[in-house]
Amino acid sequence: xxxxxxxxxxxxxxxxxxxxxxxxxxxxxxxxxxxxxxxxxxxxxxxxxxxxxxxxxxxxxxxxxxxxxxxxxxxxxxxxxxxxxxxxxxxxxxxxxxxxxxxxxxxxxxxxxxxxxxxxxxxxxxxxxxxxxxxxxxxxxxxxxxxxxxxxxxxxxxxxxxxxxxxxxxxxxxxxxxxxxxxxxxxxxxxxxxxxxxxxxxxxxxxxxxxxxxxxxxxxxxxxxxxxxxxxxxxxxxxxxxxxxxxxxxxxxxxxxxxxxxxxxxxxxxxxxxxxxxxxxxxxxxxxxxxxxxxxxxxxxxxxxxxxxxxxxxxxxxxxxxxxxxxxxxxxxxxxxxxxxxxxxxxxxxxxxxxxxxxxxxxxxxxxxxxxxxxxxxxxxxxxxxxxxxxxxxxxxxxxxxxxxxxxxxxxxxxxxxxxxxxxxxxxxxxxxxxxxxxxxxxxxxxxxxxxxxxxxxxxxxxxxxxxxxxxxxxxxxxxxxxxxxxxxxxxxxxxxxxxxxxxxxxxxxxxxxxxxxxxxxxxxxxxxxxxxxxxxxxxxxxxxxxxxxxxxxxxxxxxxxxxxxxxxxxxxxxxxxxxxxxxxxxxxxxxxxxxxxxxxxxxxxxxxxxxxxxxxxxxxxxxxxxxxxxxxxxxxxxxxxxxxxxxxxxxxxxxxxxxxxxxxxxxxxxxxxxxxxxxxxxxxxxxxxxxxxxxxxxxxxxxxxxxxxxxxxxxxxxxxxxxxxxxxxxxxxxxxxxxxxxxxxxxxxxxxxxxxxxxxxxxxxxxxxxxxxxxxxxxxxxxxxxxxxxxxxxxxxxxxxxxxxxxxxxxxxxxxxxxxxxxxxxxxxxxxxxxxxxxxxxxxxxxxxxxxxxxxxxxxxxxxxxxxxxxxxxxxxxxxx
Numbered sequence: 001x002x003x004x005x006x007x008x009x010x011x012x013x014x015x016x017x018x019x020x021x022x023x024x025x026x027x028x029x030x031x032x033x034x035x036x037x038x039x040x041x042x043x044x045x046x047x048x049x050x051x052x053x054x055x056x057x058x059x060x061x062x063x064x065x066x067x068x069x070x071x072x073x074x075x076x077x078x079x080x081x082x083x084x085x086x087x088x089x090x091x092x093x094x095x096x097x098x099x100x101x102x103x104x105x106x107x108x109x110x111x112x113x114x115x116x117x118x119x120x121x122x123x124x125x126x127x128x129x130x131x132x133x134x135x136x137x138x139x140x141x142x143x144x145x146x147x148x149x150x151x152x153x154x155x156x157x158x159x160x161x162x163x164x165x166x167x168x169x170x171x172x173x174x175x176x177x178x179x180x181x182x183x184x185x186x187x188x189x190x191x192x193x194x195x196x197x198x199x200x201x202x203x204x205x206x207x208x209x210x211x212x213x214x215x216x217x218x219x220x221x222x223x224x225x226x227x228x229x230x231x232x233x234x235x236x237x238x239x240x241x242x243x244x245x246x247x248x249x250x251x252x253x254x255x256x257x258x259x260x261x262x263x264x265x266x267x268x269x270x271x272x273x274x275x276x277x278x279x280x281x282x283x284x285x286x287x288x289x290x291x292x293x294x295x296x297x298x299x300x301x302x303x304x305x306x307x308x309x310x311x312x313x314x315x316x317x318x319x320x321x322x323x324x325x326x327x328x329x330x331x332x333x334x335x336x337x338x339x340x341x342x343x344x345x346x347x348x349x350x351x352x353x354x355x356x357x358x359x360x361x362x363x364x365x366x367x368x369x370x371x372x373x374x375x376x377x378x379x380x381x382x383x384x385x386x387x388x389x390x391x392x393x394x395x396x397x398x399x400x401x402x403x404x405x406x407x408x409x410x411x412x413x414x415x416x417x418x419x420x421x422x423x424x425x426x427x428x429x430x431x432x433x434x435x436x437x438x439x440x441x442x443x444x445x446x447x448x449x450x451x452x453x454x455x456x457x458x459x460x461x462x463x464x465x466x467x468x469x470x471x472x473x474x475x476x477x478x479x480x481x482x483x484x485x486x487x488x489x490x491x492x493x494x495x496x497x498x499x500x501x502x503x504x505x506x507x508x509x510x511x512x513x514x515x516x517x518x519x520x521x522x523x524x525x526x527x528x529x530x531x532x533x534x535x536x537x538x539x540x541x542x543x544x545x546x547x548x549x550x551x552x553x554x555x556x557x558x559x560x561x562x563x564x565x566x567x568x569x570x571x572x573x574x575x576x577x578x579x580x581x582x583x584x585x586x587x588x589x590x591x592x593x594x595x596x597x598x599x600x601x602x603x604x605x606x607x608x609x610x611x612x613x614x615x616x617x618x619x620x621x622x623x624x625x626x627x628x629x630x631x632x633x634x635x636x637x638x639x640x641x642x643x644x645x646x647x648x649x650x651x652x653x654x655x656x657x658x659x660x661x662x663x664x665x666x667x668x669x670x671x672x673x674x675x676x677x678x679x680x681x682x683x684x685x686x687x688x689x690x691x692x693x694x695x696x697x698x699x700x701x702x703x704x705x706x707x708x709x710x711x712x713x714x715x716x717x718x719x720x721x722x723x724x725x726x727x728x729x730x731x732x733x734x735x736x737x738x739x740x741x742x743x744x745x746x747x748x749x750x751x752x753x754x755x756x757x758x759x760x761x762x763x764x765x766x767x768x769x770x771x772x773x774x775x776x777x778x779x780x781x782x783x784x785x786x787x788x789x790x791x792x793x794x795x796x797x798x799x800x801x802x803x804x805x806x807x808x809x810x811x812x813x814x815x816x817x818x819x820x821x822x823x824x825x826x827x828x829x830x831x832x833x834x835x836x837x838x839x840x841x842x843x844x845x846x847x848x849x850x851x852x853x854x855x856x857x858x859x860x861x862x863x864x865x866x867x868x869x870x871x872x873x874x875x876x877x878x879x880x881x882x
Contacts, residue, residue, distance in 0.1 A: 031641060031645055031646065031647075031648050031693060031695060034054055034056055034139065036048060036052055036054050036139070036141050037141070037161075037163070038050055038052045038141060038143050039150065039422065039490070040150055040410065040412075040422055041343075041412050041415070041422060045639075046586075046588065046639050046641070046648075046650075047588065049500070049502070049578050049580035049588065049590035049592065049637075050143060050145070050578070050590070050592065050637075051143070051144045051145060051635065051637055051650070051652040051654075051689060052141060052142070052143055053075060053077075053141070053142040053144075053691060053705070054139050054140065054141050054142070055074070055075075055139060055140045056138070056139045057136075057137050057138050057139060057165065060134055060137055060139075060140065061177075061878075062744070062758060062830075063742075063758075063760070063828075064828075064830075064843065064845065064876075065134055065140075066133055066134050066135075066191070066213060066272075069085075069088075069854075069868075070134070072090070073740075073762055073826070074705070074740050074742070074760070074762060075142055075705070076689075076705050076706055076707040076738040076739050076740060076762075076764075077092055077093050077142075077144050077687075077689045077707040077738075078090060078091070078092050078142060078144075078158075078160070079091045079092075079096065079733055079734055079735075079738075079764075079767075080854075081096070081099065081733050081854075081855045082102070082855060082866070083102050083303070083304065083305060083855065083857055083864075083866055084268070084270075084300060084303065084304035084305075084324070084866070085131050085270045085272075085298055085300050085304070085324075086128060086130075086131040086298050086300065086324060086326040086355075087102045087105075087127075087128055087324070088128075088129060088131070089112060089114075089127070089129065090112065090114040090116065090129060090158075090160060091113065091114060091157070091733055091734060092113075092114050092142070092144050092145075092157045092158030092160075093144050093145065093157055093158065093654065093656065093685060093687055093689070093707075093709070093734075094685045094687065094709040094711040094731055094734035095113050095156065095157035095158075095631060095656065095658060095685060095731070096113075096731055096732050096733040096734050097110070097113075097661060097662060097663040097664075097680075097731070097732065097771055098663045098664050098665075098732065098770040098771040098772060099127060099664055100127055100664040100666075100675050100677075101666070101675070101857070101859035102127065102128070102357075102359070102859075103359050103361070103396050103398070103436070103859065104436065104476065104675050105126060105127025105128055106126065106127065106128070106355070106398065106400045106402075106432055106434040106436070106478075106480075107434055107436065107476045107478050107480070107604070108601070108603070108604060108664070108674075108675045108676065108677065109126035109127030109128075109601075109664070110126065110127075110598070110601055110626075110662050110663075110664055110677055111124075111126060111153065111154050111598050111599050111601065112124045112125070112126070112129065112154045112598075113154065113156040113157045113598055113631075114154065114155070114156070114157055114158045114159065114160060115147070115151050115152070115153075115154045115155040115158075115159045115160070116129050116130065116159075116160050116162075117151070117159065117160070117161040117162065118130070118132060118161075118162045118164070118294070118330060118332075119161075119162070119163060119164055119292070119332060119334075120332065120334060120347040120349070120408070121330065121332050121347075121348075121349035121351070121406060122151070122152070122154075122404075122406060122428070123330065123351060123404075124154050125353075125402065126432070128326075128355070130328060130353070131272075131298055131326070132162055132294075132296065133211055133213065133272045133274060133296060134162065135193045135195075135209050135210075135211045135276075136164060136165045136193070136195045136207075136209035136276065137162060137163065137164055137165065138163045138164060138165045138166075139163050140160065140161065140162055140163070141159075141160070141161040141163060142158065142159075142160050142161075143155075143158055143159040143160075143161070144157075144158045144652070144654075144689060145157065145158060145592070145594055145596075145633050145635060145652075145654060145656075146158075146574075146576070146594040146595055146596025146631050146632075146633050147159040147594070147596065148506060148574050148576075148594070148595060148596040148597055149488055149490060149504035149505060149506045149574060149575065149576040149594070149595075150422070150488060150490065150504065150506075152426060152428075152484070152486055152488075152506065152508065153428075153484060153508065153510065153597065153598065153599050154598060154599075155596055156596035156597055156598045156629070156630075156631050157596060157631055157656075164209075164276065164278070164292070165195070165207065165209075166207065166278060166280060166290060167197060167205035167206055167207040167278045167279065167280035167290075168197050168199075168205060168207065169199060169205045169280065169282065170199075171197075171199055172197060172198060172199065172881075172882075173195075173196075173197045173880070173881065173882055174194070174195060174196045174197065174880070174881040175194065175195055175878065175879065175880040175881065176192070176193070176194040176878070176879055177191075177192070177193040177194070177876065177877070177878045178190075178191070178192050178193075178876070178877045178878075179191045179192075179213075179874060179875070179876045179877075180874060180875055181843075181845075181872050181873060181874025181875070182872065182873055182874070183216060183218050183869055183870055183871070183872045184218075184849060184870040184871040184872070185218055185266075185314060185870055186216055186217055186218025186266045186314075186869070186870060187216025187217050187218070187266040187269070188216050189213075189214060189215045189216045189872070189874070190213075190214055191211065191212065191213035191214065191272075192211065192212050192213075193209070193210070193211040193213075194209070194210055194211075195207065195208065195209040195210075196208045202282075203281060203282045203283070204279065204280070204281050204282075205279075205280045206277070206278065206279050206280075207276075207277075207278040207280075208275065208276070208277050208278075209275065209276045210274070210275040210276075211272065211273065211274060211275070212271070212272070212273045213271070213272040213273070214269070214270075214271050215269065215270040215271070215272075216266060216269060217266035217267050217268035217269045217270075217301075217302060218266055218268065218314055218869060218870055219266070219267060219268040219302060219303060219304065219305070219306060219314050219315075219316055220264070220265045220266065220267070220314055220315050220316070221259065221262055221263055221264050221267050221302065221316055221317070221318050222263060222310065222315045222316070222317065223259065223260060223263045224256065224257060224258065224259045224317045224319070226256045226787075227787055228787075229307075229309050229310045229311065229786055229787070229788050230256075230310070230317055230786065231256055231257055231317050231319075231362075231785060231786060232256055232784075232785055232786060232787055255390060255391045255392070257319040257362055257391060257392055257393040258319070258391075258393075259317060259318060259319045262318060262319065262320075262321060264302075267301060267302035268300070268301065268302035268303055268304050269299075269300065269301050269302065270298065270299070270300045271297075271298070271299045271300075272296065272297075272298055273296070273297050274294065274295050274296030274297060275294075275295055276292060276293070276294040276295075277292065277293045278290065278291070278292040279291050279292075283337075286337050286338045287335070287336065287337035287338075288335075288336050288337070289333070289334070289335050289336075290333065290334045290336075291331075291332070291333045292331070292332050292333075293329065293330065293331045293332075294328075294329070294330045294332075295327075295328075295329045295330075296327065296328055297325070297326070297327045298324075298325075298326040298327070299323070299324070299325050299326075300323065300324045300326075301321075301322065301323050302318070302322055303316060303318060303322055303360075303864070304866055304867070305855075305857055305864035305865055305866040305867065306864070306865055306867060307786075307862075307864060307865075308790040308791055308792055308863060308864075308865050309782060309786040309788045309789065309790055309791075309862070313851040313865075313867060314867075314870075316864070318360045319360055319362045319393045320358065320359070320360040320361070320362070320393065320394075320395040321358065322358055322359055322360050323356075323357065323358050324355070324356075324357045324358075325354075325355070325356045325357070326353070326354075326355050327353070327354050327355075328351060328352065328353040328354075329351070329352045329353075330349060330350070330351045330352075331349060331350050332347070332348070332349040333347065333348055333349070334346070334347040335347070341413065341414055342411045342412070342413060343411065343412040343413075343414075344409075344410075344411050345408075345409070345410050345411075345412075345424075346407075346408070346409045347407075347408050348405070348406055348407040348408065349404075349405070349406050350403070350404070350405050351402070351403065351404040351405075352401075352402070352403050353400075353401070353402040353403075354399075354400070354401055354402075355398065355399070355400040355402075356397075356398070356399055356400075357396075357397065357398045358395060358396070358397050359395065359396045359397075359398075360394075360395060361394040361395050361396040361438065361439070361440060361860070362392055362393050362394050362395075362860070363859075363860025363861055363862055364394055364440055364860060364861070365392040365394060365440070366392075366781050366784075366785050366860065366861040366862060367668070367669070367777070367778075367781045367861035375390055375392050394438075394439050394440050395438075395439050396436065396437070396438050396439070397436070397437045398434060398435070398436045398437070399434065399435050400432065400433065400434040400435075401432075401433045401434075402430070402431070402432050402433075403430070403431050404428070404429070404430045404431075405428075405429045406426070406427065406428045406429075407426070407427045408424055408425070408426045408427075409424055409425055410422060410423060410424025410425075411423055411424065418493065418494045419491065419492065419493045419494070420491070420492040420493075421489065421490070421491050421492075422489065422490045423488065423489035423490075424487075424488055424489070425485075425486070425487050425488075426484070426485070426486040426487075426488065427484070427485050427486075428482070428483070428484040428485075428486075429481075429482075429483050429484075430481065430482040430483075431479065431480070431481050432478075432479070432480040432481075433478075433479050434476065434477075434478055434480075435475065435476070435477050436475060436476035436477075437472045437475055438472065438473060438474040438475065439471050439472055439473060440473050440474055473519075474518070474519045474520075475518065475519050476516070476518050476604075477516050477517055477518075478514070478515070478516035478517070478523065478604075479513075479514075479515045479516050480512075480513070480514055480515075480602075481511075481512075481513035481514075481515075482510065482511070482512055482513070482599070483510070483511040483513070484508060484509070484510045484511075485508070485509055486506055486507060486508040486509075487506070487507050488504070488505070488506040488507075489504065489505060489506075490502060490503070490504035490505075490576070491503050491504075498581055498582045498583060499579070499580075499581050499582075500579070500580050500581075501577075501578070501579050502576075502577070502578050502579075502580075503575070503576070503577050504575065504576035504577075505573060505574070505575050505576070506573065506574050507571070507572075507573045508571060508572065508573075508574075509569065509570070509571040510569070510570050510571070510599045511567055511568070511569050512567070512568040512569075512570075512599065512600065512601070512602055512625075513567050513568075514527060514566070514568070514602040518604060518674065521541075521604055521605055521674075522541060523604050524566060525537065525540065525541055526541045526543075526566075526606065526607070527562060527566030527568075527602065527606075527624075528564065528565060528566040529541050529543070529566075530548075530557075530559045530562055530566065530606065530607060530624050531559065531562035531563055531564050531565065531566045531567075532564050533548070533549065533552065533559065535549075543607055543608075548607060551607070551621055556619075556621055556719065557606075557607060557621060557623065557624055558623065558624065558625070558627065559624055561600065561625065562624070562625075568600060568602055568625055570599060570600060570628055572597070572628070574595040574596070574597060574630075575593075575594075575595055576592070576593065576594040576595065577592070577593045577594075578590055578591060578592040578593070578594075579591050586640060586641040586642070586645070587638070587639070587640040587641075588638065588639045588640070589636075589637070589638050590636070590637050590638075590639075591635070591636050591637075592633070592634070592635050592637070593632075593633070593634055594632075594633045594635075595630060595631065595632055595633070596630070596631040596633070597628055597629070597630045597631070598628065598629050598630075598662060599628055600625045600626050600627055600628050600662075601625060601626045601662065601677045602624070602625045603622055603623060603624060603625055603626070603676040603677060604674055604676070605622055605672050605674050605676060606622055606623060606624030606625060606676070607621060607622060607624055608621065608622045608672060609621055610622075610670055610671040610672070611669075611670060611671060611672065612669065612670040612671070615722065616721065616722030616723050617670050617671065617723065620671065620719065620723070621719075622671065622672060622676050622678075623676070623677075623678055623679070625677075626660075626662045626677040626678055626679050627660045627662075627679050628660065629658060629659060629660045629661050629662045629679065630658070630659045630660070631656055631657070631658050631659075632656065632657045632659075633654060633655070633656045634654065634655045634656075635652050635653065635654035635655070636652070636653050636654075637650070637651065637652035637653070638650070638651055638652075646694065646695040647692075647693070647694050647695075648691075648692065648693040648694075649690070649691075649692050650690065650691045650692075651688065651689065651690040651691075652688070652689045652690075653687070653688045654685075654686070654687055654688075654689075655684070655685070655686050656684065656685040656686075657682070657683075657684050657714075658682060658683040658684070658685070659682050660679040660681075660682070661679060661680050661681060661682065661683050661713075662677055662678070662679055662680075663677070663678060663679075663680045663771045664676075664677055665677070665678050665772065666772070666859075667772070667774075669777075678717070678720070679717055680713070680716065680717055680720060680724050680725070680771060681713055681714070681715045681716040681717045681720070681724065681727075682713070682714045682715040683711065683712065683713050683714060683731060684711070684712060684714050685709065685710070685711045685731070686709075686710040686711075687707065687708055687709040687710065688707070688708040689705075689706075689707050690705065690706055690707075691703075691704070691705045692704045692705070699745055699746045699747060700743065700744070700745050700746075701743070701744045702741070702742070702743050703741075703742045703743075703744075704739065704740065704741045704742070705739060705740055706737065706738065706739030706740075707737070707738050707739065708736065708737055709734050709735065709736050709737075710736065711730055711731035711734060712727075712728050712729065712730060712731070713725055713726070713727055713728065713729045713731070714727065715727060724771070725771060725773060725797060725798070725816075726797065726798050729797055730768055731768075731771075732767065732768045732769060732770050732771055732818070733767050733768070733769070733821075734767060735764050735765030735766060735767050735823070736765055736766075737763075737765045738762075738763060738764045738765055739762070739763055740760060740761065740762035740763065741760065741761055742758070742759070742760040742761075743758070743759050743760075744756060744757070744758050745757045745758075749833065752835055752836075753833055753834070753835050754833070754834050754835065755831075755832065755833050755834075756831075756832050756834070757829070757830070757831055757832075758828075758829065758830040758831075758832075759827070759828070759829045759830075760827065760828045760829075761825055761826070761827040761828075762825065762826050763823070763824075763825040764823060764824055764825075764852075765823045766820055766821065766822055766823050767820070767821045768795060768818045768819070768820060768821070769818055769819040769820070769821050769855070769856040769858070770818060770819075770856075770858070772818075773797055773798055773816030773817055773818060774816075774818075774858060775794040775795075775817040775818050775819045775858075776794065776796075776815045776816070776817050778819075778858045778861055778862060778863060779792075779794065779863075781861045781862055782862040782863065785861075785862055786862070790862070790863045792819050792820070792856065792863055792865070793819070793820040793822065794817045794818065794819055794820065795817055795818055795819075795820050796815065796816070796817040797816050797817055797818060798816035798817075819856045819858070819863060821853045821854075821855070821856055822853050824850050824851075824852035824853065825848075825850060826846055826850050826852060826868065827846070827847040827848055827850075828843065828844065828845045828846070828847060829843065829844050829847055830842065830843035830844070831843075832876075837879060837880055837881075837882075838877070838878060838879045838880070839876070839877070839878040839879075840875070840876075840877055840878075841875065841876040841877075842873075842874075842875055843873070843874055843875075843876065844871065844872070844873050844874075845869070845871070845872045845874070846868065846869060846870060846871045846872060847871065848871075849870055849871040850868070851867055851868070851870070852867060852868045853865055853866075853867065854866045854867060854868060
């Protein structure tokens with residue numbers, strides 16, 4: 001909550017870098033810093049020899065930051081991609097790749113490359129990071145670059161930490177914030193946030209924060225009108241893409257899906273509601289205990305993307321009611337104390353998350369090798385004149401339960417020593433249980449086979465003992481476990497009074513345990529067969545034992561990490577080294593080498609041959625698992641305060657090398673109708689980050705940040721020559737330039753009141769969508785399905801590479817390209833009045849009503865554009881009780 005102050009400190013505190021100004025006795029303003037815990041001990045942000053950006057609680061309040069999308073708007077080296085609230089991934093410094101689409105993210109997604117923490121607990125998730133509502137936050141810390149030595153797996157390219165406000169032992173306090181806003185062309189939104197801090201005894205304090213935020217929609221589900229930009233049907237697509245199943249498609253009746261009952265304006269609502277309870281107990285002078293529980297429910301309806309083939313930038317055609325219910329509970333505990341000369345911290349947490357989703361899957365019939373099968377092949381016509389395609393409307397339902405238990409014990413030596421040690425042990429146990437139900441084929445039996453196993457039986461019984469509905473034609477029934485243990489440490493040694501060297505290391509072991517099946521694949525038995533390479537077991541899962549043995553011997557298939565039970569185990573040690581020099585009190589220079597990693601991912605259909613055995617796809621096999629991808633980072637940085645403390649410049653130049661970059665692939669025409677992961681090759685990233693804060697006057701604070709990036713693939717996995725992007729291709733989702741500029745002006749009013757004006761503008765440059773060169777194919781499907789193209793720009797990247805033809809399903813030259821997510825700039829402005837107790841603010845977000853292309857989603861073979869909220873005008877009211 002914002003605790004307003006009628007002094008210069010207030011307006012300066014609005015600087016989004018998390019720094020603030022203090023009014024000195026001489027009325028001379030000077031930037032002061034906040035403390036961060038980037039090195040797992042509290043230090044001034046200006047003294048930490050790593051690049052750190054922090055948004056303090058007052059900055060979060062001022063900038064109107066609440067949810068996941070808001071976190072990254074003012075962090076130019078951070079991007080996110082996803083299809084809506086609770087369905088996003090974070091990328092830092094351009095280390096981005098194609099992630100699995102949301103419909104199978106729980107089953108086959110890559111591990112994140114950026115770790116997300118809530119206080120001390122990692123809450124990163126495959127494909128679906130927790131979308132934690134930012135209420136009652138102390139700050140948000142962003143640590144760009146590998147942080148693996150201290151923060152472990154998935155801190156490959158950075159770490160984002162949400163630091164909550166803790167119970168305060170100094171007395172009672174409370175506050176409430178309300179927000180009401182109206183969105184152009186959309187519904188109204190409103191939210192209420194409140195906190196209460198109680199001191200129950202001299203040793204016990206309790207803090208409670210609660211919130212409810214209803215975010216009104218602006219996307220319209222309009223009536224499907226075939227031939228007018230709406231969905232025409234699948235028969236033409238089937239005939240022209242899938243080889244044809246109808247003798248005369250032009251004269252064959254086509255049933256286009258009907259959405260009349262679902263037509264609705266502003267149907268993409270989102271509701272965040274939850275509470276956090278914290279109890280702090282001071283055991284004695286040396287020991288204290290903090291226990292917190294966060295409970296949140298996120299409910300969304302509709303979609304947060306529009307169809308670019310339809311008129312306007314807020315219209316879509318959906319044929320199934322879509323929703324996403326995402327609930328989590330996180331209980332954490334931290335015991336801190338002192339043993340002789342050691343500070344000791346034991347912290348742990350238990351996360352329980354439940355997701356229930358319904359997704360419109362109609363578009364899945366628009367492309368791929370099996371589209372004819374899904375729509376037409378099951379219709380038995382009495383005569384040729386009766387031939388027709390059936391209604392292509394399809395859906396997908398998912399129920400996912402996730403649990404995560406973590407424990408960490410670490411010690412710190414005294415900060416006054418010439419040498420300082422942070423060391424600890426970490427344990428992490430994750431379990432993801434998911435059942436995904438697909439209605440994709442017009443048959444009651446669909447793909448069900450006679451697999452004799454516990455997950456899917458011949459009678460269609462699922463792993464929980466219940467029957468699958470008769471309309472379900474394909475299922476995923478999977479349990480995915482990830483167990484990790486690690487030992488880490490960091491030593492800092494003062495070589496001189498101004499020069500410090502530090503060395504960090506982390507040893508880890510991760511077990512990836514994948515059990516379950518799909519309707520067509522017994523994944524458990526398949527992995528066990530690869531673990532043993534037993535010919536009988538390989539044959540039992542439909543593989544040619546001799547061919548598999550040959551592929552393993554030649555190095556085409558990697559299976560060494562699997563044990564006889566099919567459990568994948570990986571272990572390694574990573575390092576970090578840095579030198580920092582303080583030539584003067586207000587200037588820090590540092591050089592760092594650091595390593596990060598992302599663990600491998602097991603594939604459901606590993607070892608299978610590509611369906612298309614022509615051109616570059618000849619003898620291509622799906623890897624049994626993707627390998628660990630690693631990132632080696634070199635950076636030079638500076639942090640300095642200049643001009644008597646009124647100008648702060650922090651900048652970091654970096655060079656990163658990624659080895660065995662992981663990516664998600666989905667190519668149902670050529671390879672497999674199931675998503676899998678692969679290692680595309682190696683990449684390098686060069687860049688510069690900078691944050692600048694200037695106290696231009698006693699009443700004006702200007703804050704700026706920018707990021708420059710140059711990314712490219714430097715080598716390609718030989719197995720993907722002629723299939724993947726060529727050498728020199730740019731990594732997706734990250735702009736070569738992005739930045740923002742913010743200004744806050746403060747002025748005094750009569751009656752003890754203060755006024756302020758805040759303005760900001762953020763810019764993001766052009767970015768490429770994904771790692772797969774499927775844009776021209778998707779555009780062809782869009783033209784056939786809707787009778788019009790999307791109008792989105794495409795960057796052509798390949799047709800022939802080193803003399804190798806990129807083939808389509810018929811062996812012809814494939815025209816490869818990716819959609820371009822075009823640049824955008826978003827401006828915000830706010831006007832407020834405050835005193836020591838209350839604040840009233842009028843704000844306009846997206847002042848110029850920019851429709852930004854945040855993400856282009858092609859999972860349904862036609863592009864959908866995820867966009868931002870249109871111009872929104874609102875009022876915020878806050879009141880604090882002391």
